[in-house]
Amino acid sequence: MRELIHPGQLTGFSARVVGAGASGRGAVKLLCALGADVRLLDNGSPSDETRELCERLGVPLDVGEHTKSQFEGADLVVLSPGIARSTLDEVLEDVADRKVVAELELASWFTSEPVIAVTGTNGKTTTASLTAAMLKAGGKNVFLGGNIGTPLSEYLVSDQRADILVLEVSSFQLQNCRSFKPHVGVLLNFSPNHLDYHRDMEEYLAAKLNLFARQTDKDLAIAPLELKKELTKREWTKAKQAYFVPTDRFKSDKLIGPHNQANMEAAWLAARAFGVTEEQAGGAVAAFEPKPHRLQVVADVNGVLFVDDSKATTIEALGAALMSFDRPIRLLAGGRYKGGDPSAIKHLVEQRVASVCLFGESREVFEPAWEGAASISWEATLEPAVKRLYAESEPGDVILLSPATSSFDLYENYKARGDDFRRIAEGLA
Secondary structure, X not given: OOOOOOOOOOOOOEEEEEOOOHHHHHHHHHHHHOOOEEEEEEOOOOOHHHHHHHHHHOOOEEEOOOOHHHHOOOOEEEEOXXXXXXXXXXXXXXXXXXXXXXXXXXXXXXXOOOEEEEEOOOOHHHHHHHHHHHHHHOOOOEEEEEOOOEOHHHHHOOOOOOOEEEEEOOHHHHHOOOOOOOOEXXXXXXXXXXXXXXXXXXXXXXXXXXXXXXXXXXXXEEEEHHHHHHHHOOOOOOOEEEEEOOOOOOOOOOOOOHHHHHHHHHHHHHHHOOOOOHHHHHHHHHHOOOOOOOOEEEEEEOOEEEXXXXXXXXXXXXXXXXXXXXXXXXXXXXXXXXXXXXXXXXXXXXXXXXXXXXXXXXXXXXXXXXOOOOEEEEEOOHHHHHHHHHHHOOOOOEEEXXXXXXXXXXXXXXXXXXXXXHHHHHHHO
């Protein structure tokens, strides 16, 4: 138990946790450890793990549509990532905004270790993981979590100890933070995304920049040089500032493309702030194994390379993937559209893509945007789309799954989509 967490500290304090995923469960554990009166609310189908936790801790679990009565008398409402505050406006109209916080915000109140927080539209998981690897190479004991793996609340109630916390943080989390302040904040990039969650681009950007709003001149804010002009128009931070561009400072056969060169540079600037040397960082890069579904080679069938980039759920991420190969690309795209302008990368499709097979939803978005740039076909599901492109391919081609959309039209998540792609490719072998 952390030195800032004392049993009974929130005795008589009434809390509601909305969302029964990993972050919600972590928040429940932390609040119970503090002695709060906790109720967990979920409008889906909570897992057996969630039900067992609630039973063990004596926490009421309300399943179903949220109502005003559930929040009556609440001193605090903790939102899990992915729970849009705007979707709860009606039921929370009697709850003061200051009482509604993200799980990240709650956990930060009881955190004493220095924090490196990484946000951006694309590349967060890779960059946070690289930063943690570099710090470990520099001899640091590191916790890697947040929106990747273990929530910060879960770390606080565990026995794990770390010198530095490296957190991947999303706009969902940051939008409901009031005091969270990292020692080092990293903004990787910014492009249209989550417009099914945020009201508009300005709200989305404001959520990202909330990461830096409370930093002081003793902190460090890291951002891409291409955004410097836009950022300097705003009073976005009082921290020291460092800007990065893609470089060839570090070499990796597994982290391909200019976007990964930028990710490596951002991670290095963050790790350097804690005394990591360039040699130590380079060793970490050389040994680094990227997370699955991020430009991951899953099969080579008769000279045709199958690459899983299912995590590419934005137009910008697809554009970065297209820039990563110097061989003809057979592109798989489509799914539940989240925003962005596919015509913005039409020139890349024309230059680098031999053929496109769309699958699932959003045909009406991509087909007119890329008309004339490459031959375009469509299939209702992924398997016939993969098989169609393989039949068209030649040795030396890349069949690239880089959908530029979410997976929720056909799959539970991007991981399931990527796993299915691997299964199909291995079946062709």
